[in-house]
Amino acid sequence: MGRKRTKSGKIRLAEVAELAGVSPITASRFFRNPEALSVAKRTRVESAARELGYVPNLAARALASQRTEVIGVLIPSLTNNVFSDVLRGIYDASEGSRYSIQLSNTRYSILQEEKLLRLFLAQKPAGLIVTGIDQTTESRAMLEAAECPIMQIMEIGPNPVDMMIGFSHYDAARAAIAHLFDQGRHRVGFVGARMDPRVQRRLDGYGAAMKDAGLFDQRLIVTTATPTSVTLGGALFADLLAREPDIDAVFCANDDLALGVLFECRRRDIAIPDQIAIVGFNDLEFMAASVPTLTSVRTNRYEMGSTAAAMLIEAIEGKRPERPVLDLGFTVIERQSSQTQRQAASPRAGEWMPAAQNDSVTNEP
Amino acid sequence: MGRKRTKSGKIRLAEVAELAGVSPITASRFFRNPEALSVAKRTRVESAARELGYVPNLAARALASQRTEVIGVLIPSLTNNVFSDVLRGIYDASEGSRYSIQLSNTRYSILQEEKLLRLFLAQKPAGLIVTGIDQTTESRAMLEAAECPIMQIMEIGPNPVDMMIGFSHYDAARAAIAHLFDQGRHRVGFVGARMDPRVQRRLDGYGAAMKDAGLFDQRLIVTTATPTSVTLGGALFADLLAREPDIDAVFCANDDLALGVLFECRRRDIAIPDQIAIVGFNDLEFMAASVPTLTSVRTNRYEMGSTAAAMLIEAIEGKRPERPVLDLGFTVIERQSSQTQRQAASPRAGEWMPAAQNDSVTNEP
DNA sequence: GTCGCTGCTGGTAGCGCTGTCAACGTTCCT
DNA sequence: AGGAACGTTGACAGCGCTACCAGCAGCGAC
Numbered sequence: 150m151g152r153k154r155t156k157s158g159k160i161r162l163a164e165v166a167e168l169a170g171v172s173p174i175t176a177s178r179f180f181r182n183p184e185a186l187s188v189a190k191r192t193r194v195e196s197a198a199r200e201l202g203y204v205p206n207l208a209a210r211a212l213a214s215q216r217t218e219v220i221g222v223l224i225p226s227l228t229n230n231v232f233s234d235v236l237r238g239i240y241d242a243s244e245g246s247r248y249s250i251q252l253s254n255t256r257y258s259i260l261q262e263e264k265l266l267r268l269f270l271a272q273k274p275a276g277l278i279v280t281g282i283d284q285t286t287e288s289r290a291m292l293e294a295a296e297c298p299i300m301q302i303m304e305i306g307p308n309p310v311d312m313m314i315g316f317s318h319y320d321a322a323r324a325a326i327a328h329l330f331d332q333g334r335h336r337v338g339f340v341g342a343r344m345d346p347r348v349q350r351r352l353d354g355y356g357a358a359m360k361d362a363g364l365f366d367q368r369l370i371v372t373t374a375t376p377t378s379v380t381l382g383g384a385l386f387a388d389l390l391a392r393e394p395d396i397d398a399v400f401c402a403n404d405d406l407a408l409g410v411l412f413e414c415r416r417r418d419i420a421i422p423d424q425i426a427i428v429g430f431n432d433l434e435f436m437a438a439s440v441p442t443l444t445s446v447r448t449n450r451y452e453m454g455s456t457a458a459a460m461l462i463e464a465i466e467g468k469r470p471e472r473p474v475l476d477l478g479f480t481v482i483e484r485q486s487s488q489t490q491r492q493a494a495s496p497r498a499g500e501w502m503p504a505a506q507n508d509s510v511t512n513e514p
Numbered sequence: 515m516g517r518k519r520t521k522s523g524k525i526r527l528a529e530v531a532e533l534a535g536v537s538p539i540t541a542s543r544f545f546r547n548p549e550a551l552s553v554a555k556r557t558r559v560e561s562a563a564r565e566l567g568y569v570p571n572l573a574a575r576a577l578a579s580q581r582t583e584v585i586g587v588l589i590p591s592l593t594n595n596v597f598s599d600v601l602r603g604i605y606d607a608s609e610g611s612r613y614s615i616q617l618s619n620t621r622y623s624i625l626q627e628e629k630l631l632r633l634f635l636a637q638k639p640a641g642l643i644v645t646g647i648d649q650t651t652e653s654r655a656m657l658e659a660a661e662c663p664i665m666q667i668m669e670i671g672p673n674p675v676d677m678m679i680g681f682s683h684y685d686a687a688r689a690a691i692a693h694l695f696d697q698g699r700h701r702v703g704f705v706g707a708r709m710d711p712r713v714q715r716r717l718d719g720y721g722a723a724m725k726d727a728g729l730f731d732q733r734l735i736v737t738t739a740t741p742t743s744v745t746l747g748g749a750l751f752a753d754l755l756a757r758e759p760d761i762d763a764v765f766c767a768n769d770d771l772a773l774g775v776l777f778e779c780r781r782r783d784i785a786i787p788d789q790i791a792i793v794g795f796n797d798l799e800f801m802a803a804s805v806p807t808l809t810s811v812r813t814n815r816y817e818m819g820s821t822a823a824a825m826l827i828e829a830i831e832g833k834r835p836e837r838p839v840l841d842l843g844f845t846v847i848e849r850q851s852s853q854t855q856r857q858a859a860s861p862r863a864g865e866w867m868p869a870a871q872n873d874s875v876t877n878e879p
Numbered sequence: 880g881t882c883g884c885t886g887c888t889g890g891t892a893g894c895g896c897t898g899t900c901a902a903c904g905t906t907c908c909t
Numbered sequence: 910a911g912g913a914a915c916g917t918t919g920a921c922a923g924c925g926c927t928a929c930c931a932g933c934a935g936c937g938a939c
Contacts, residue, residue: 159925161925161926162925162926162927163925163926171888171889172888172889172890173889173925173926173927174888174889174890174926174927174928175887175888175889177926177927178887178888178927181927185886185887186887186888187886187887187888190887190888204633204636205925205926206577206637206924206925206926207573207637208572208573208574208576208577208582208637208924208925208926209573209577209894209924209925209926209927210925210926210927211573211894211926212571212573212574212577212894212895212896212924212925212926212927213893213894213925213926213927213928214894214926214927214928215894215927215928217573227598227601227602227605228595228598228599228602230593230595230598233592233593233598234593236592237592237593237619240592240617240618240619249616250617251614251616252605252615252617253605254602254605268569271569272572272573378799378800378803379799379800379803379804380799380800380802380803382803383803405800408800408803409803412803412804412805415805416805434743434744434745435743435744435745435770435773437745438743438744438745438747438748438773438774438777439744439777440777440780440781524895526895526896527895527896527897528895528896536918536919537918537919537920538895538896538897538919539896539897539898539918539919539920540917540918540919542896542897543897543917543918546897550916550917550918551917551918552916552917552918555917555918570895570896571894571895571896573894573895573896574894574895574896574897574924575895575896575897576896576924577894577895577896577897577924577925577926578895578896578897578898578923578924579896579897579898579924580897580898580924
């Protein structure tokens with residue numbers, strides 16, 4: 150003996166065990182797998198722990214068990230509304246579980262991501278959530294060698310490292326352009342900022358749709374590497390307009406840009422949708438509140454986060470999903486900004502969904 | 515011996531020490547306080563660590579040293595733009611330091627905050643950042659008993675637990691109303707949502723300013739506990755207008771509401787600023803991009819986060835600031851939505867700052 | 880009655896690192 | 910020259926928990 154109730158009066162597992170009249174290891178089991186105890190001991194340990202206000206020491210647990218109960222999350226931006234919704238989903242789903250979230254910001258740099266990945270992996274996380282499908286070769290190798298479940302989010306594509314939840318940005322963009330064609334628009338401009346891989350894929354979808362219709366024109370595309378903003382939306386649109394005054398629609402790579410375009414039109418007295426139709430991407434809350442209301446492609450951001458975390462936790466606990474790739478789809482929410490003539494009553498008429506909406510698995514490993 | 519290079523081939527400190535030809539404890543010191551080593555050993559350990567790709571085991575370190583290198587952060591919302599800016603500041607300032615951020619969401623509940631606080635404190639964090647000054651008595655007691663530096667952010671007030679960074683929401687609201695008075699407005703409405711303590715203080719500031727001018731009227735105030743949104747801004751403004759059609763200005767508790775008011779005015783063909791002036795709060799990016807541009811109270815959110823994290827880290831490392839309370843101030847950014855007659859060229863004329871802007875300490879413990 | 884088998888419990892031995900303190904060599908002072 | 914003072918280093922003993930394996934009942938099967 151010689152050591153009991155050491156400094157700082159912290160309650161240790163041993164104290165709980167002593168009070169409950171069991172061995173420390175039995176008390177330990179109570180916290181990890183209560184089912185394994187007899188009912189009698191279980192209640193004894195439980196009340197002892199409560200009485201002493203015992204809180205397990207996670208560092209000791211991690212050291213002894215050689216693993217942590219941390220889920221690492223790598224996202225490219227903390228400012229972008231899109232990620233705050235995803236994050237909220239992740240935090241909500243992890244709450245109540247034993248796992249805690251460790252967040253890091255890659256700032257849209259895959260090199261930074263690689264660095265952070267190395268850091269995370271060294272601490273043996275219980276699981277990992279990474280953004281997108283564009284990792285460096287090195288990152289990819291580390292992820293594949295990792296001993297924990299991995300979830301890639303925001304996007305789906307071929308060759309998942311492990312699990313994947315997202316939707317096709319390419320298809321979503323195509324659907325948005327198809328909607329504009331439906332409305333009789335032909336000269337559709339593209340406005341994009343930041344141009345991360347997902348925005349690039351939206352541009353690809355736009356380009357393919359335009360080409361298929363024989364309407365592609367490189368000059369209709371205005372992009373910049375600058376981070377997105379409402380102000381930038383206005384500026385890029387002004388550029389586009391200066392170059393191609395005869396456009397009849399603009400597809401914006403995100404909603405901030407779309408709002409910027411809306412304001413720029415107002416500034417120039419361009420009628421929406423009569424002269425120019427606007428379609429955004431993500432369907433942030435303000436899109437339904439603006440004047441005119443703005444059409445956008447709704448993405449299931451919160452669900453992406455919460456489902457990703459929930460599935461990851463299941464996988465950590467041994468229950469691997471039958472389908473590792475989950476397509477959460479998207480919906481083109483048609484609003485005033487893109488409706489050529491007055492349509493039926495509902496401002497949300499015509500929702501577009503992918504063929505097999507909820508579980509359309511696009512690729513298997 | 516008998517145990518070297520154990521399972522999983524992980525490099526331990528002992529291996530590094532062996533390769534460097536020093537004792538483990540010396541190698542340990544290299545990572546915590548390199549200055550304490552002779553230059554010769556320092557370089558030896560350094561190259562040995564690099565050669566082996568050594569990564570310290572944080573769990574073991576935490577267990578042995580009885581403290582962690584984790585900074586806990588408690589914020590009320592992950593969705594609110596305001597907090598994402600603050601968070602970005604916190605993450606940026608912690609990057610490069612040895613400390614990692616552990617984030618939790620209180621969802622605007624001080625009971626939830628108390629629960630999370632208990633959880634955090636049990637893991638002996640290196641420091642803690644909490645939002646606001648309205649904690650439960652129990653939380654307050656725990657914070658005061660904590661053995662680590664504590665930073666309260668977003669707001670300043672009397673009796674800091676330890677350190678505090680923020681600004682006076684009361685004064686900021688008063689400044690906004692003063693600006694409207696300057697512009698000749700008298701019937702100033704207030705539109706607020708969520709009504710957390712900081713919004714409440716803005717309302718108090720509004721009320722005080724109105725009373726001082728003899729213009730206070732309870733019916734000018736429209737609030738709700740519902741979470742804020744652009745749509746809600748329009749709805750609340752509609753309520754206000756129905757009740758008090760003769761208002762000539764609206765002070766919105768945040769920018770989303772202000773944008774909603776702007777759109778509602780557009781919907782009703784109310785001229786801004788001729789018929790109604792609008793002032794928001796926070797000065798989010800879109801306020802400068804809208805048509806008309808929207809006046810707002812700029813708050814230094816990113817700086818609040820980065821300064822808080824930087825000061826906290828300093829304090830953790832023993833360098834306590836000479837002034838524990840830091841007022842980061844605010845600025846009324848005057849734009850078209852509140853300017854009665856055409857003013858001087860600069861659209862940002864008339865910036866208002868608190869008397870001693872950068873370090874006006876309002877209260878000392 | 881013996882042999883497994885299962886279900887529960889406990890002992891032992893670390894997990895990888897750091898706090899403490901003693902020991903050492905060197906320098907500087909008297 | 911002797912000793913104090915300093916800077917640098919290492920031995921030892923855990924930090925609080927869990928992995929591993931052994932032990933011990935209680936049970937049914939043969």
